Amino acid sequence: MRGKLTLFALVFAMASLLLAGCGGEQKEEKKTEAPAAKKLVLGVAGAHSGDLASYGLPTVNAAKLVAAKFNAAGGVNGMTVEIAAQDDQCKPELATNAATKMVSDEVKIVLGHICSGATKAALPIYLESRIVCMSPSATNPPLTQSGEYPNFFRTIAPDDAQARLEVDFARKLGLTKVAVIHDKGDYGKGFASFCKDFADQEPGMEVVLFEGVTPGAVDYSAVVQKIKNSGAEGVIFGGYHPEASKIVSGMRKKGLEIPFMSDDGVKDETFIKVAGKYAEGVYATGPRDFSANALYKEAVEAHRKEFGTDPGPFFPEAYSAAIALLKAVENAKSMAYDDLIEALHSNYVETAVGKIKFDGRGDAEGVGFSVYQVQNGQYVEIK
């Protein structure tokens, strides 16, 4: 009797799962439908639910706003733009599902995915079906640099671009010996490793110390001594502001007045507040400020009007990516894969993050980072 009950429960559960699956699919089909002659479907993939939804949903909003803008101006090559959203929750296994769905719906251009891991999982599927994919937020360098995915583009600078800028700037300051310190975290250590590699390749530049500190440790005096002992002429730190302010104030208290450079985890007002007078003169790289762009202002205004809130993370990048994709269709005057790729590589487009074009690897030229320095208690961009 018990066995039968369990069996029944199992069958029932499976049946309901199946039903749920069908229901979902029907709903999706209604939304997307096969692209008729007069429709251009812009796929949007990313985390639209789950704990990372706050990173993915601004992209959907951006796509909606851009689509509405193009439609109001008569569409793209006479086609009305439609949005087809697919949720991947930033999980690679769901990203492949989302990608397969895009393929079966015959979507030709996809805005997304959001997370690097999910993007990497989806890209081979897009490549096989010759679909163009553009991410507003996947910063993992190999996605473009490996050269495996000619169909992939992004409107955000990859992680190593910041490290490149950091090392170039150290060079400009005339440093020959640098100490590279990180916080052992994914972001901090990744950044620091890139800095170390670039500095090693740089002729006449030497990394005299490469070490990780433990976040939250009582003090960093030993590391500061070590920096001093290593004879470094400057410090590059990868990580966030609490550790940076402890290290820099320790250095200054020990009379170590060498330049301190860090990443956008430190380009934060809290750093200046906490480190106080010791923050003065610290360099940090951070995303280029594009709040002065007319299109950026327009996008934020449109978002406030349509959704009643300020846009979330990666919104300007997503807005720009949507424009770049639709403009590519316009410029290519076709939906063929090769034409689209060609159009993305060769035409400059005006976007919220500035006037951009994509380089041979798919990274947007023109977006990126700037160096800032703390001067009189605030970050000032160094031109």
Add this chain to the structure above:
Amino acid sequence: MDYFLELFFGGLTRGSIYALIALGYTMVYGIIELINFAHGEIYMIGAFTGLIVAGVLTHLGFPEGSMLVIALTCAVIWSAAYGFTIEKIAYKPLRGAQRLSPLISAIGMSIFLQNYVMLAQTSDFLPFPELLPRFAFLDRFSGVLGSSELVIIAMTALVCVGLSLFIKYTKIGKAMRATAQNRKMAMLVGINVDMVISATFVIGSSLAAVGGVLIASHIGQINYFIGFIAGIKAFTAAVLGGIGSIPGAMLGGLILGWTEAFATGYVSSDYEDVFAFCLLVLILIFRPSGLMGKEKTQKV
């Protein structure tokens, strides 16, 4: 040689702070055989009290010299009140219970205090004013031993000596030693054991508050989470020295501080914690009761 000295003093400073916090762990354990996991949070609350008091004093325009004294006093009183209350709320009702219950209650208290401070204050890092005096004559040596390090080391030494004298010569100190030896017997000879336990919590919390204000002023920042790591390190120091033993806690703190400083200086800061905890494991293998702990035979 300079490098060695620099690391030595760096380790000594850090070790002093560990020792100050570890004393609270060890005293409480010595008396009621409970590991007070909320002790790290008392240290954090001490630092926050110091910050708030210093803020108010700056606003009122107090001279800098008096600020450290007032901030320290307030932090000590406030933290002592917290320690006293925690014992009454979280441990006293469980005194007859199995040993696991007060331990879990302690962990609960620790999490509660962290979240309480986070909500009441902020989860951000806050700047802490430099309260420690600066000595001009030390500026030449600031690379080796700065003023704030010297103050921390001296204050810790002072506090430790004071505590030893207190325990050795005062009436309540004697009562504490008696209670630590045998609680039931102490009760029979007329010692108010509840009072002794409260006094232990009050003293331990005061020492932690001193440590909190000193280190916060030294590194210049605090947030609600600083008690966690400092607490774990101090607990390690207490076990290293032999939990329950007061000189053991001091020795354990210093040894831990030096281990970390020299591991960072001569090997790599990547391995700072690895060396610290390897040392703990080694000592526990060869001397299970810690460096200065006494082995007790437990009757079943």
